Amino acid sequence: NAGVTQTPKFQVLKTGQSMTLQCAQDMNHEYMSWYRQDPGMGLRLIHYSVGAGITDQGEVPNGYNVSRSTTEDFPLRLLSAAPSQTSVYFCASSRVTGRLAKNIQYFGAGTRLSVL
Amino acid sequence: DAKTTQPPSMDCAEGRAANLPCNHSTISGNEYVYWYRQIHSQGPQYIIHGLKNNETNEMASLIITEDRKSSTLILPHATLRDTAVYYCIDVPQAAGNKLTFGGGTRVLVKP
Numbered sequence: 001n002a003g004v005t006q007t008p009k010f011q012v013l014k015t016g017q018s019m020t021l022q023c024a025q026d027m028n029h030e031y032m033s034w035y036r037q038d039p040g041m042g043l044r045l046i047h048y049s050v051g052a053g054i055t056d057q058g059e060v061p062n063g064y065n066v067s068r069s070t071t072e073d074f075p076l077r078l079l080s081a082a083p084s085q086t087s088v089y090f091c092a093s094s095r096v097t098g099r100l101a102k103n104i105q106y107f108g109a110g111t112r113l114s115v116l
Numbered sequence: 117d118a119k120t121t122q123p124p125s126m127d128c129a130e131g132r133a134a135n136l137p138c139n140h141s142t143i144s145g146n147e148y149v150y151w152y153r154q155i156h157s158q159g160p161q162y163i164i165h166g167l168k169n170n171e172t173n174e175m176a177s178l179i180i181t182e183d184r185k186s187s188t189l190i191l192p193h194a195t196l197r198d199t200a201v202y203y204c205i206d207v208p209q210a211a212g213n214k215l216t217f218g219g220g221t222r223v224l225v226k227p
Contacts, residue, residue, distance in 0.1 A: 033214065042203065042217030043160065058214065090159050103207065105215060107159025
């Protein structure tokens with residue numbers, strides 16, 4: 001079972017470069033989201049989506065774009081990388097189901113990004 | 117900002133129960149208590165959640181006080197593999213996929 005797959009695992013960028021972090025899930029989940037985690041801190045929400053064609057901003061959206069053309073994929077684009085975007089990026093997917101409105105988020109293994 | 121408060125760190129002896137506290141001072145009636153953990157460098161992993169009753173699954177037990185202002189995650193027999201950062205999170209029923217993480221509790225299980 002693949003679950004949530006993130007690529008690449010590691011990336012080094014120069015300031016001003018652009019790139020796309022890929023996220024794919026094979027669980028047919030409606031919800032997907034992107035978080036970043038800086039050293040020693042908890043995760044912060046960047047953008048999220050409640051279904052194909054629907055996205056919204058989270059806590060720290062500046063400098064990032066997203067789109068959701070399919071249920072499976074939710075790419076995160078860095079338009080012009082800055083050193084402040086050096087972080088570990090996690091993608092997650094979930095759906096609400098069953099008893100206690102169960103909404104388990106499944107996280108990918110993360111992408112470690114360094115911007116020089 | 118995170119709405120929950122947790123101790124920054126705690127140690128636990130292997131084989132003993134680990135009791136992780138969490139304060140939910142501003143929790144509202146439609147918010148659930150969720151616990152996740154993050155083993156070093158990995159993505160967070162769901163553990164358990166509840167609304168107002170105690171819950172148990174194969175990983176842990178969750179105790180929620182009657183006023184819902186505090187909860188305790190219990191790992192009944194801690195192993196070295198339970199060393200991780202544990203997060204308690206208040207999640208509105210309609211939150212979908214928006215989680216607000218705090219700093220969590222760094223748990224070190226010692227032999």
